[in-house]
Amino acid sequence: MDGGAVGGSVLSRRAALLLAAAGLVQLSPPAVRTVPATVVAPSASAGATRPSARSAVEALLADRARAQLRLDRSALLAGVTPASRPAEQAALARLAQLPLAELSYRITEFAEPVGGTLTLTAELGWRIADFDDHPAVLTRRIGCELVDGAWLLSSDRPVGGAALWDLGEIRAVRGTHSIVLGQADPAALAAAAAAADRAVPLVTELWGGDWPGRLLLEHPATGEQFAQLLGVSADGYAGIAAVTTAAAGAPVHSPADRVLINPQAYAGLSELGRRVVTVHEAAHVATRADTRPWTPLWLSEGVADYTGYRGTGRTPRQIAPELAKAAAAKGFTAVLPADGDFAAGSAGIGLAYELAWSACDLIARRYGEQRLVALYRAAGATPPAGSREEWLDGLLRAGPGPGLADFTREWGEDVHQRFAH
Incomplete structure (x- = not known):
């Protein structure tokens, strides 16, 4: 289905009418990931002896992105308020399940401090290794508090579509041409990966090989989680088995496509229905440069x-x-x-x-x-x-x-x- 825009992303197909591998194990604490982070450079504050609130927060977000990407728990917790640390530690453990190649924040709206608090809106870019040529982009609302003279993060919440790690523990299954990430049980993830692997050559046969020939699927456990990933009401999408999204503003030839599976609708399809839906979504990915x-x-x-x-x-x-x-x-x-x-x-x-x-x-x-x-x-x-x-x-x-x-x-x-x- 390519039926409209949600949160700046292009969407894909209804499937109710078509009715006729283990996950990665989380260890605590997570191992350190030795890949470089894409950082947000602080704005210069010419002539200032003390950083402005904005430049201090930009540096905070750059440090946060680096800590999240490297799974550096100590560095991450050093940048958040004490009350936020349990939730941040849990989110970092979920992030450990993603093979991230890049993570970054970019401030898009900034409200000057009111007393010891401030709020801002930022774009969060994240890229999966071996699958994304360009990061997918999410919008986040971030709160900060001034603690002992330093700005610390107090909240990081989605505006519109949620991130996978907002929803709970993440599992991952890799296929020959695919990777499936989400909260669904390992058997469902493996089945989706197998369907994706079969879909890729079928699409290439018609559309040629001028596309990456790989699929990244997100497979949540519930319809409500599916709606949260899209930032929409679950009721309007109850009969839609899957959608395809592309990052807003991505270069024409390197979008970060995601195939999002609606678990209840997808599970209710016949084997043929799941094949048709998956090939349909793969066709949207393959034709994205021409759409x-x-x-x-x-x-x-x-x-x-x-x-x-x-x-x-x-x-x-x-x-x-x-x-x-x-x-x-x-x-x-x-x-x-x-x-x-x-x-x-x-x-x-x-x-x-x-x-x-x-x-x-x-x-x-x-x-x-x-x-x-x-x-x-x-x-x-x-x-x-x-x-x-x-x-x-x-x-x-x-x-x-x-x-x-x-x-x-x-x-x-x-x-x-x-x-x-």
Whole structure:
């Protein structure tokens, strides 16, 4: 599902309609991690004999990032208030389960001290070794207190999406092309890694090898934890088995993609359903460099679904039961779904996905799979200069061949022939 933005991240697929390795062991205290931290450089305070509050806190956060990355408990606890130390020590133990290559803070909003307290907002960047080319970014609200003349951290809480280590003990399972991190039991993590390993070559077969060919999945234990990772209400995502996120502001060719699994919805899928969902999400990762804010969601979700169902042997009616039902109704006309039709919780989200799949499936069958791939890449490479309809008409004429009106007519006829009888 690529149905909207949550906390600055791009999202991916519903899956309720598809229903038809051990974890790393935590030792206490954690071993020291001998990798360098990315630090936040303090701002210079020209002519000052004593650091400003901001520069002191920037230095504090740089030291904190270094201590967290290196699993240096003494250094970490030296920078927090006494009341915060138990919680900080527990969080550091959870961090030990992540193969971190980078962790950093960057202040984005700063409120000057009021008495002996201050608050600020910061971006927290974290990068997993061997999987992330660029850090994923979370927003944190941080509180500090002045203790014996020094600023110490008193709180570090999520604003929007939570970090994995906010939610509890983390387990990790590595696959051949994947790593799965989260609070789910080891068997569930291993199963997700196996599904991801099978998905990667299936996606590469269609989209080529110009993507990292690896997947990072986050697999919490509950639907509530899943919602916390996204920073959304759990109710709106109850039927969505997985989403794919990319870090806001990441370079085009090196986003920090995460496939987030909604445990209850994912567990309720058949084996085929889990395959389709995982391949769908992997397709979003593989096409991320070609996906732009202007890419129509019917195209991005349609190609992901086409990739997911490719080679499964499912019939059109098995893939698109809602579309089959709608097409049989008198007066039905196939219309390309609007972006809003893919919003989580939308009443018509299932039909929107099936319409998108059928449109992309028609292009692949009638004009060839590589024309579909080329159309997707052309859409990402060429932003609309005028209306979206004119832009899409030009893309279709330059790619598959028919303009938007002719394509829509051909597609409507195809839907009627396949589903209305």
